Amino acid sequence: MADLKALIFDVDGTLANTEEAHRQAFNYSFKQAGLDWEWDVELYTKLLKVTGGKERIRHYVEDFLKQEIEQDKVVALHLAKNDRYQSVVLDKQLPLRPGIKRIVEQARAQNMTLAIATTTSPGNVNNLVKACFGDDALDWFAIIAEGELVPIKKPKPDVYEYVLEHLNLAANECIALEDSYNGVVAASCINIPTLITSNNYTAEDDFTGAMIVLDSLGDEEEPCNVLSSEIDAKINSMVNLDTLIEMHEAYTK
Numbered sequence: 001m002a003d004l005k006a007l008i009f010d011v012d013g014t015l016a017n018t019e020e021a022h023r024q025a026f027n028y029s030f031k032q033a034g035l036d037w038e039w040d041v042e043l044y045t046k047l048l049k050v051t052g053g054k055e056r057i058r059h060y061v062e063d064f065l066k067q068e069i070e071q072d073k074v075v076a077l078h079l080a081k082n083d084r085y086q087s088v089v090l091d092k093q094l095p096l097r098p099g100i101k102r103i104v105e106q107a108r109a110q111n112m113t114l115a116i117a118t119t120t121s122p123g124n125v126n127n128l129v130k131a132c133f134g135d136d137a138l139d140w141f142a143i144i145a146e147g148e149l150v151p152i153k154k155p156k157p158d159v160y161e162y163v164l165e166h167l168n169l170a171a172n173e174c175i176a177l178e179d180s181y182n183g184v185v186a187a188s189c190i191n192i193p194t195l196i197t198s199n200n201y202t203a204e205d206d207f208t209g210a211m212i213v214l215d216s217l218g219d220e221e222e223p224c225n226v227l228s229s230e231i232d233a234k235i236n237s238m239v240n241l242d243t244l245i246e247m248h249e250a251y252t253k
Protein backbone atom coordinates (compact mmCIF):
# COMPACT_ATOMS: atom_id res chain seq x y z
CA MET A 1 0.00 0.00 0.00
CA ALA A 2 1.21 3.52 -0.80
CA ASP A 3 0.15 6.83 0.72
CA LEU A 4 -1.68 9.29 -1.51
CA LYS A 5 0.67 12.22 -2.08
CA ALA A 6 -0.61 14.02 -5.19
CA LEU A 7 -3.69 14.70 -7.26
CA ILE A 8 -3.03 15.10 -10.99
CA PHE A 9 -5.82 16.83 -12.88
CA ASP A 10 -6.62 16.65 -16.56
CA VAL A 11 -8.03 19.96 -17.86
CA ASP A 12 -10.51 19.76 -20.73
CA GLY A 13 -13.67 18.00 -19.61
CA THR A 14 -12.32 17.41 -16.08
CA LEU A 15 -11.70 20.81 -14.49
CA ALA A 16 -14.41 22.37 -16.64
CA ASN A 17 -16.65 21.37 -19.54
CA THR A 18 -14.49 23.17 -22.08
CA GLU A 19 -14.91 21.05 -25.19
CA GLU A 20 -18.06 22.82 -26.37
CA ALA A 21 -16.16 26.13 -26.24
CA HIS A 22 -13.24 24.55 -28.13
CA ARG A 23 -15.66 23.25 -30.78
CA GLN A 24 -17.28 26.63 -31.30
CA ALA A 25 -13.87 28.32 -31.42
CA PHE A 26 -12.65 25.86 -34.07
CA ASN A 27 -15.73 26.69 -36.17
CA TYR A 28 -15.13 30.42 -35.66
CA SER A 29 -11.55 30.12 -36.89
CA PHE A 30 -12.63 28.10 -39.94
CA LYS A 31 -15.19 30.75 -40.84
CA GLN A 32 -12.69 33.58 -40.34
CA ALA A 33 -10.33 31.79 -42.71
CA GLY A 34 -13.06 31.56 -45.38
CA LEU A 35 -13.47 27.79 -45.02
CA ASP A 36 -16.89 26.13 -45.12
CA TRP A 37 -15.93 23.51 -42.52
CA GLU A 38 -18.45 23.13 -39.68
CA TRP A 39 -17.86 20.69 -36.82
CA ASP A 40 -21.19 19.75 -35.24
CA VAL A 41 -21.42 17.98 -31.86
CA GLU A 42 -21.63 14.51 -33.42
CA LEU A 43 -18.58 15.06 -35.61
CA TYR A 44 -16.62 16.75 -32.80
CA THR A 45 -17.29 13.76 -30.52
CA LYS A 46 -15.59 11.58 -33.14
CA LEU A 47 -12.75 14.06 -33.70
CA LEU A 48 -12.00 14.12 -29.95
CA LYS A 49 -10.51 10.67 -30.36
CA VAL A 50 -7.45 12.58 -31.57
CA THR A 51 -5.95 14.75 -28.82
CA GLY A 52 -4.42 18.15 -29.50
CA GLY A 53 -6.08 20.85 -31.57
CA LYS A 54 -3.50 20.91 -34.36
CA GLU A 55 -3.53 17.12 -34.61
CA ARG A 56 -7.34 17.23 -34.66
CA ILE A 57 -7.46 19.68 -37.59
CA ARG A 58 -4.99 17.55 -39.57
CA HIS A 59 -6.94 14.37 -38.77
CA TYR A 60 -10.16 16.02 -40.05
CA VAL A 61 -8.61 17.23 -43.30
CA GLU A 62 -6.75 14.02 -44.09
CA ASP A 63 -9.14 11.36 -42.78
CA PHE A 64 -12.57 12.98 -43.26
CA LEU A 65 -12.04 15.36 -46.23
CA LYS A 66 -9.33 13.14 -47.78
CA GLN A 67 -7.29 16.24 -48.61
CA GLU A 68 -3.83 17.54 -47.76
CA ILE A 69 -3.02 20.57 -45.63
CA GLU A 70 0.22 22.49 -45.03
CA GLN A 71 1.39 22.66 -41.42
CA ASP A 72 1.53 26.49 -41.57
CA LYS A 73 -2.18 26.55 -42.29
CA VAL A 74 -2.92 24.13 -39.44
CA VAL A 75 -0.89 26.30 -37.07
CA ALA A 76 -2.66 29.50 -38.18
CA LEU A 77 -6.13 27.97 -37.77
CA HIS A 78 -5.21 26.61 -34.37
CA LEU A 79 -3.80 29.96 -33.18
CA ALA A 80 -7.01 31.72 -34.24
CA LYS A 81 -9.05 29.02 -32.49
CA ASN A 82 -7.08 29.43 -29.27
CA ASP A 83 -7.42 33.26 -29.37
CA ARG A 84 -11.17 32.90 -29.62
CA TYR A 85 -11.28 30.15 -26.96
CA GLN A 86 -9.18 32.15 -24.51
CA SER A 87 -11.43 35.19 -24.87
CA VAL A 88 -14.33 32.97 -23.77
CA VAL A 89 -12.26 31.63 -20.85
CA LEU A 90 -11.13 35.09 -19.72
CA ASP A 91 -14.75 36.25 -19.90
CA LYS A 92 -15.35 33.65 -17.13
CA GLN A 93 -17.93 31.81 -19.22
CA LEU A 94 -16.61 28.34 -18.29
CA PRO A 95 -17.33 27.36 -14.68
CA LEU A 96 -15.46 24.60 -12.85
CA ARG A 97 -17.23 21.24 -12.77
CA PRO A 98 -19.02 20.30 -9.51
CA GLY A 99 -16.66 19.50 -6.66
CA ILE A 100 -13.42 20.60 -8.31
CA LYS A 101 -13.07 23.75 -6.20
CA ARG A 102 -13.92 21.80 -3.03
CA ILE A 103 -11.31 19.08 -3.68
CA VAL A 104 -8.63 21.62 -4.60
CA GLU A 105 -9.33 23.65 -1.44
CA GLN A 106 -9.29 20.52 0.75
CA ALA A 107 -6.03 19.35 -0.84
CA ARG A 108 -4.42 22.74 -0.30
CA ALA A 109 -5.57 22.78 3.32
CA GLN A 110 -3.90 19.38 3.87
CA ASN A 111 -0.73 20.20 1.90
CA MET A 112 -1.51 17.54 -0.70
CA THR A 113 0.46 18.16 -3.91
CA LEU A 114 -1.58 19.33 -6.91
CA ALA A 115 -0.50 18.95 -10.53
CA ILE A 116 -1.94 19.21 -14.04
CA ALA A 117 -1.39 16.87 -16.99
CA THR A 118 -3.12 18.03 -20.16
CA THR A 119 -2.90 17.92 -23.94
CA THR A 120 -4.18 21.44 -24.36
CA SER A 121 -2.02 24.50 -25.15
CA PRO A 122 -0.25 26.46 -22.37
CA GLY A 123 -2.26 29.68 -22.83
CA ASN A 124 -5.52 27.73 -22.66
CA VAL A 125 -4.71 25.97 -19.40
CA ASN A 126 -3.05 28.96 -17.70
CA ASN A 127 -5.95 31.26 -18.48
CA LEU A 128 -8.52 28.67 -17.42
CA VAL A 129 -6.76 28.14 -14.08
CA LYS A 130 -6.55 31.89 -13.44
CA ALA A 131 -10.13 32.58 -14.55
CA CYS A 132 -11.62 29.74 -12.50
CA PHE A 133 -9.48 29.69 -9.34
CA GLY A 134 -8.02 33.21 -9.19
CA ASP A 135 -4.96 35.10 -10.43
CA ASP A 136 -2.54 33.47 -7.95
CA ALA A 137 -3.71 29.92 -8.63
CA LEU A 138 -0.95 28.97 -11.08
CA ASP A 139 1.30 28.67 -8.01
CA TRP A 140 -1.03 26.17 -6.38
CA PHE A 141 0.09 23.49 -8.83
CA ALA A 142 3.55 21.96 -8.40
CA ILE A 143 3.66 21.40 -12.16
CA ILE A 144 1.35 22.34 -15.03
CA ALA A 145 2.37 19.95 -17.80
CA GLU A 146 0.76 20.98 -21.09
CA GLY A 147 0.51 19.40 -24.50
CA GLU A 148 3.64 20.74 -26.15
CA LEU A 149 6.00 19.73 -23.30
CA VAL A 150 6.16 16.13 -24.46
CA PRO A 151 6.56 14.78 -27.99
CA ILE A 152 3.51 12.50 -27.91
CA LYS A 153 0.12 13.43 -26.46
CA LYS A 154 -2.42 11.25 -24.63
CA PRO A 155 -3.35 8.37 -24.91
CA LYS A 156 0.41 7.88 -24.67
CA PRO A 157 1.55 8.29 -21.03
CA ASP A 158 4.36 10.81 -21.74
CA VAL A 159 2.70 13.77 -20.04
CA TYR A 160 2.02 11.70 -16.92
CA GLU A 161 5.58 10.35 -16.91
CA TYR A 162 6.79 13.96 -17.13
CA VAL A 163 4.66 14.93 -14.12
CA LEU A 164 5.74 11.94 -12.00
CA GLU A 165 9.39 12.66 -12.75
CA HIS A 166 8.95 16.32 -11.83
CA LEU A 167 7.16 15.43 -8.58
CA ASN A 168 9.61 12.61 -7.84
CA LEU A 169 6.67 10.35 -7.02
CA ALA A 170 5.71 6.80 -7.95
CA ALA A 171 2.56 6.19 -9.98
CA ASN A 172 0.79 4.52 -7.04
CA GLU A 173 1.34 7.60 -4.82
CA CYS A 174 -1.01 9.66 -7.03
CA ILE A 175 -4.55 9.78 -8.34
CA ALA A 176 -5.22 11.02 -11.87
CA LEU A 177 -8.57 12.77 -12.42
CA GLU A 178 -9.66 12.36 -16.03
CA ASP A 179 -12.78 12.46 -18.19
CA SER A 180 -12.02 10.46 -21.34
CA TYR A 181 -10.80 7.24 -22.92
CA ASN A 182 -7.56 8.95 -23.97
CA GLY A 183 -7.06 10.17 -20.42
CA VAL A 184 -7.68 6.87 -18.65
CA VAL A 185 -5.38 5.03 -21.04
CA ALA A 186 -2.59 7.61 -20.60
CA ALA A 187 -2.68 7.46 -16.80
CA SER A 188 -3.62 3.84 -16.11
CA CYS A 189 -1.16 2.31 -18.57
CA ILE A 190 1.61 3.45 -16.21
CA ASN A 191 -0.42 2.36 -13.16
CA ILE A 192 -1.68 5.70 -11.86
CA PRO A 193 -5.03 5.04 -10.11
CA THR A 194 -7.53 6.94 -12.25
CA LEU A 195 -10.84 8.50 -11.29
CA ILE A 196 -13.09 9.36 -14.23
CA THR A 197 -15.80 12.00 -14.21
CA SER A 198 -17.54 11.53 -17.54
CA ASN A 199 -19.36 14.26 -19.47
CA ASN A 200 -21.57 14.67 -22.54
CA TYR A 201 -18.64 14.28 -24.92
CA THR A 202 -17.17 11.20 -23.23
CA ALA A 203 -20.23 9.38 -21.81
CA GLU A 204 -19.88 6.58 -24.38
CA ASP A 205 -16.10 6.19 -23.96
CA ASP A 206 -14.50 2.92 -22.83
CA PHE A 207 -13.15 3.52 -19.32
CA THR A 208 -11.48 0.14 -18.84
CA GLY A 209 -8.55 0.59 -16.47
CA ALA A 210 -10.21 3.24 -14.32
CA MET A 211 -10.28 2.86 -10.54
CA ILE A 212 -13.78 4.36 -10.52
CA VAL A 213 -16.11 6.09 -12.97
CA LEU A 214 -18.50 8.82 -11.75
CA ASP A 215 -20.72 11.31 -13.52
CA SER A 216 -19.12 14.14 -11.48
CA LEU A 217 -17.44 14.77 -8.12
CA GLY A 218 -20.83 15.98 -6.89
CA ASP A 219 -21.96 18.94 -4.82
CA GLU A 220 -25.05 20.08 -2.88
CA GLU A 221 -27.01 20.88 -6.06
CA GLU A 222 -25.76 17.98 -8.15
CA PRO A 223 -25.07 14.76 -6.18
CA CYS A 224 -22.72 12.40 -7.99
CA ASN A 225 -23.48 8.88 -9.21
CA VAL A 226 -21.05 5.99 -9.40
CA LEU A 227 -21.18 4.48 -12.90
CA SER A 228 -18.67 1.69 -12.29
CA SER A 229 -16.01 0.91 -9.74
CA GLU A 230 -13.10 -1.46 -9.10
CA ILE A 231 -13.28 -0.76 -5.36
CA ASP A 232 -15.93 -0.84 -2.68
CA ALA A 233 -16.46 2.93 -2.63
CA LYS A 234 -18.72 4.54 -0.07
CA ILE A 235 -19.72 7.79 -1.70
CA ASN A 236 -22.63 9.73 -0.30
CA SER A 237 -23.57 12.34 -2.93
CA MET A 238 -20.10 13.88 -3.25
CA VAL A 239 -16.41 13.05 -3.32
CA ASN A 240 -14.18 14.72 -0.74
CA LEU A 241 -10.42 14.49 -0.23
CA ASP A 242 -11.02 11.92 2.52
CA THR A 243 -13.03 9.84 0.04
CA LEU A 244 -10.13 10.00 -2.43
CA ILE A 245 -7.69 8.91 0.28
CA GLU A 246 -9.94 5.95 1.20
CA MET A 247 -10.42 4.94 -2.45
CA HIS A 248 -6.69 5.14 -3.08
CA GLU A 249 -5.95 2.99 -0.02
CA ALA A 250 -8.48 0.35 -1.10
CA TYR A 251 -7.16 0.34 -4.68
CA THR A 252 -3.43 0.19 -3.90
CA LYS A 253 -3.46 -2.24 -0.96
Ligand code: XBP
Pocket residue numbers: 010011012013019022050051052053054082117118119120121124147154
Ligand atom coordinates in the same frame (compact mmCIF):
# COMPACT_ATOMS: atom_id res chain seq x y z
C1 XBP B 1 -8.19 17.74 -24.52
C2 XBP B 1 -7.73 17.95 -25.89
C3 XBP B 1 -7.35 19.28 -26.37
C4 XBP B 1 -8.49 20.27 -26.49
C5 XBP B 1 -8.09 21.43 -27.34
O1 XBP B 1 -7.15 18.00 -23.60
O2 XBP B 1 -7.61 17.01 -26.61
O3 XBP B 1 -6.78 19.10 -27.63
O4 XBP B 1 -9.60 19.65 -27.12
O5 XBP B 1 -6.93 22.05 -26.90
P1 XBP B 1 -7.13 17.47 -22.05
P2 XBP B 1 -5.78 22.50 -27.93
O6 XBP B 1 -5.92 16.55 -21.98
O7 XBP B 1 -6.97 18.68 -21.20
O8 XBP B 1 -8.42 16.76 -21.79
O9 XBP B 1 -6.46 22.99 -29.15
O10 XBP B 1 -5.02 23.58 -27.22
O11 XBP B 1 -4.96 21.26 -28.20
Ligand code: MG
Pocket residue numbers: 010011012013014178179180183
Ligand atom coordinates in the same frame (compact mmCIF):
# COMPACT_ATOMS: atom_id res chain seq x y z
MG1 MG C 1 -9.94 15.66 -20.85
